[in-house]
Ligand SMILES: Cc1cc2nc3c(=O)[nH]c(=O)nc-3n(C[C@H](O)[C@H](O)[C@H](O)COP(=O)(O)OP(=O)(O)OC[C@H]3O[C@@H](n4cnc5c(N)ncnc54)[C@H](O)[C@@H]3O)c2cc1C
Ligand code: SF4
């Protein structure tokens with residue numbers, strides 16, 4: 001029997017589900033291997049009977065926790081997809097600000113009605129079996145993870161930083177172009193795609209397990225950033241991870 | 246030496262490009278930097294470059310390379326990748342030519358790597374003498390700024406013309422076939438080339454404060470100075486840039502990449518590096534080089550000492566790529582070695598030039614990365630986590646192993662794992678292994694059924710020296726899964742009992758339910774010709790246990806022996822060795838009477854991928870069986 005697959009979204013932009021929906025040819029091949037029972041991006045029907053749950057977006061309210069726990073208990077395997085779900089993502093940028101202030105800016109006068117709390121990755125709430133990092137996720141890696149899960153294999157997620165892929169791709173380093181990059185502390189797996197395109201790594205896949213943050217900040221400053229800007233570079237995606245370290 | 250005007254040279258390059266028989270690669274601009282890439286016209290070629298981002302080794306040992314493709318549908322078939330297309334590589338600097346020579350030696354030692362040499366043999370190297378030197382380059386100090394070998398043609402820019410040295414017949418033929426108006430060099434031009442080469446040697450902006458010949462000895466004296474390594478590696482990002490850009494680094498990882506059908510796919514190898522955090526980490530969680538200083542140190546030792554001892558050359562050509570790519574600026578060998586030298590000189594330590602090692606590189610055939618097919622013929626769950634498997638090669642042949650050797654077991658689509666042979670060679674027609682469920686391959690092996698196919702490469706490793714052990718008294722000490730490799734020798738001894746003296750087996754594991762080969766252990770208890778003792782760390786209430794309680798060393802006082810007349814054979818989890826060896830030494834067992842079998846992370850099994858290294862030793866090739874007297878001075882060993 002084909003494993004049943006469902007997609008869910010929390011606070012996020014659904015960009016990752018779009019990446020999946022846009023797989024086209026590969027999606028067809030993939031559909032040969034699984035049965036999709038819930039996927040708002042492409043279908044209307046919904047079902048509570050599934051084996052693998054792909055969850056996008058971060059947990060930003062207490063109410064999210066309940067729904068997430070329900071998904072966890074329905075699914076055999078829970079996969080976090082996209083950096084909002086895997087590391088708290090761009091949502092955790094606001095964790096640096098006073099949350100009351102955030103509520104007021106976002107919801108204006110009605111702020112009191114919405115109880116948001118520090119944005120967090122879903123593994124802060126439930127056990128997660130596999131991760132597809134990235135903002136948005138990389139299609140190739142998504143397929144890699146799905147293949148691994150179907151074969152009963154632990155997906156191969158790099159523990160080394162983006163620089164490894166960047167060097168293999170023979171890019172001119174951002175720092176040599178007068179730009180600033182957090183690739184040296186960011187988990188690889190995206191094939192350094194942003195640097196390949198001529199930009200820099202912003203850290204969307206989150207910190208590696210043992211980042212040398214001091215050294216990275218020192219480098220940013222050595223190459224010309226102010227201390228505040230260097231710290232700012234870390235805030236974009238590493239908010240939740242940094243707070244926990 | 247020949248002369249070719251620059252116009253004629255451009256025609257020569259364009260003629261090469263036009264001929265489909267060749268892939269023509271050359272140095273091109275990439276942003277403000279340079280990189281080797283396919284040439285579309287001679288105009289793209291930038292022979293005035295300083296250094297390329299990556300060295301030309303990527304054409305012989307690519308970032309990602311298919312070892313074979315497999316298809317499981319309708320049985321199993323494996324296909325080697327297509328043969329390499331003839332390639333001309335234009336504009337290689339001398340230091341990179343010498344680096345390729347280093348790679349040749351590494352890839353041909355013991356067994357030759359067919360993927361590398363296929364491409365090497367079908368390529369033509371056209372070198373060029375350095376015109377601009379990168380500010381990080383220190384190749385003159387390493388004797389690698391100019392070169393007299395290793396190229397098919399070598400160019401020197403003489404203004405409006407190139408002087409061309411022909412280094413091989415292939416090179417000469419290429420020139421006569423594709424170049425027009427080639428003339429013999431006049432004495433004046435030959436002189437000019439000599440003068441240019443002398444100038445190159447003075448072009449480096451880096452400076453060694455001492456002769457780099459001292460590096461191997463200097464390193465040796467600094468190994469234990471953890472403070473030195475900690476200070477220098479404090480800013481290390483474990484980003485691996487320094488090794489990934491190096492023209493003489495060759496470590497790799499091996500992985501399976503199935504396609505979406507899950508039925509077919511390829512096994513690939515990709516560049517890896519010893520600076521990366523998990524490089525020496527094994528599935529049980531042990532990381533044999535867990536800290537930044539130890540990984541950082543390993544790189545310098547590999548270049549300056551281990552490869553020197555093995556091949557007779559310092560495996561750094563001074564290209565300066567590591568220095569320029571390390572963002573915290575801690576990877577420059579010149580700075581590190583100067584610091585090292587200064588600190589030693591300050592402390593009055595004398596350093597002599599190391600004696601050149603006697604090197605003789607032997608090559609015996611090719612490495613075969615494609616496994617032989619084999620079938621599981623028996624399967625038995627031994628404990629919750631350990632599975633016994635009996636396997637038969639599909640071609641019906643015997644594996645022909647020695648006790649103590651291992652095989653690389655493949656589950657196609659998942660990967661390969663080194664597993665010890667657990668059966669003695671006296672068992673014919675099939676062999677046995679015992680697999681602990683820890684990661685991907687081992688978990689999958691547990692799920693396979695009798696009749697399922699696996700891939701087998703090997704046997705690999707040295708194994709136990711049976712001739713030497715004959716007639717000796719033997720004391721086996723096995724901890725947990727360590728019984729798996731020891732059983733191949735132990736059962737061999739039982740099968741040839743009269744050839745050996747007194748035999749004891751001490752076996753320990755965590756708790757009774759983790760005991761492996763239980764039936765055989767029970768049978769041992771009634772055998773008069775072996776002494777058997779067992780221990781568990783703890784015994785839960787209600788479980789039967791007649792052996793001792795405690796760690797394995799509690800068993801050592803229970804056996805009596807004459808230390809000078811016994812050989813101890815030890816295998817177990819990494820923590821075990823220190824304690825067991827300590828206790829044996831306390832009982833006056835001489836060092837060279839202690840034999841250990843070691844585990845490390847492994848990928849290739851044949852001394853190439855670098856993963857299993859403990860200092861200068863390759864466990865897969867020089868081990869996994871070691872005499873303790875030979876490795877007690879090897880700091881990373883135990
Ligand atoms: C000489 C030798 C003999 C061994 N004998 C046995 C045995 O008889 N029975 C047994 O159960 N195990 C044995 N091991 C350990 C076994 O190889 C690992 O548990 C196994 O490689 C884990 O692979 P995995 O794919 O299941 O784990 P993963 O964690 O998925 O590992 C991924 C890859 O990393 C490498 N790797 C991880 N751990 C190790 C390791 N400990 N040793 C070498 N490579 C590793 C392998 O290439 C592996 O494919 C032996 C190891 C060595 C070196
Ligand atoms: S990870 Fe990025 S793409 Fe995905 S939901 Fe969050 S913001 Fe959108």
Ligand code: SF4
Nearest residue numbers: 163166173174181183
């Ligand atoms: S561009 Fe960024 S990721 Fe690439 S090497 Fe430089 S720092 Fe590393």
Ligand code: SF4
Nearest residue numbers: 190194201202203204
């Ligand atoms: S390069 Fe950096 S920002 Fe871009 S996808 Fe990779 S991790 Fe994310």
Ligand code: SF4
Nearest residue numbers: 481482484485487571
């Ligand atoms: S020494 Fe430098 S280049 Fe090498 S891993 Fe450390 S930080 Fe990266």
Ligand code: SF4
Nearest residue numbers: 491561562564565567
């Ligand atoms: S160690 Fe550094 S300088 Fe030496 S060959 Fe490698 S990259 Fe070049």
Ligand code: FES
Nearest residue numbers: 850853854855865
């Ligand atoms: S060198 Fe590859 S396993 Fe030993």
